[in-house]
């Protein structure tokens with residue numbers, strides 16, 4: 001089981017939870033955030049409106065509504081400002097807090113998009129390294145979560161995450 005890297009559209013994944021690369025308002029946006037809200041329908045936005053936003057690196061969980069996934073875990077990743085504003089730690093927190101909420105909700109399977117590497121311009125290889133390391137470390141002690149899928153929307157992203165996974169496996 002463990003961590004798998006796939007090419008796909010996260011809104012189609014029938015897993016216990018999909019993670020949404022949100023913004024701090026949690027009121028939707030473009031990219032994967034827009035795709036998830038479109039697929040989930042209006043009730044997702046209605047629940048998000050009750051949450052009062054979310055800080056960067058934090059995470060909040062909602063129902064999945066019309067999505068095949070049971071839950072959506074919303075996390076605003078960091079905007080890339082060049083790397084000297086704690087972006088790496090905030091990105092790590094986004095992954096770690098999302099996994100913690102999935103564990104607390106009793107999820108067995110969780111799917112992630114590549115957080116912050118779109119509109120937020122986080123460099124892909126650095127982001128992939130942080131994501132893979134955080135997920136693999138979590139899986140060593142996870143009780144409920146057994147499978148994590150990194151769902152890449154394009155081949156460039158897929159290649160970056162495959163490189164990061166191979167590097168992590170080579171060094172373990």
Ligand code: APR
Pocket residue numbers: 008009010011021022023028029030031032033034035077113114115116117118119120121122151152153154157
């Ligand atoms: N499935 C999986 N991945 C997707 C999908 C999808 N349906 N659509 C887009 N992606 C990918 C992008 O190609 C990118 O690799 O998700 C990754 C993250 O990109 P963004 O969605 O732009 O997210 P991010 O960089 O974290 O920026 C977040 O963008 O959409 C707004 O409201 C959002 O303000 C927030 C900001």
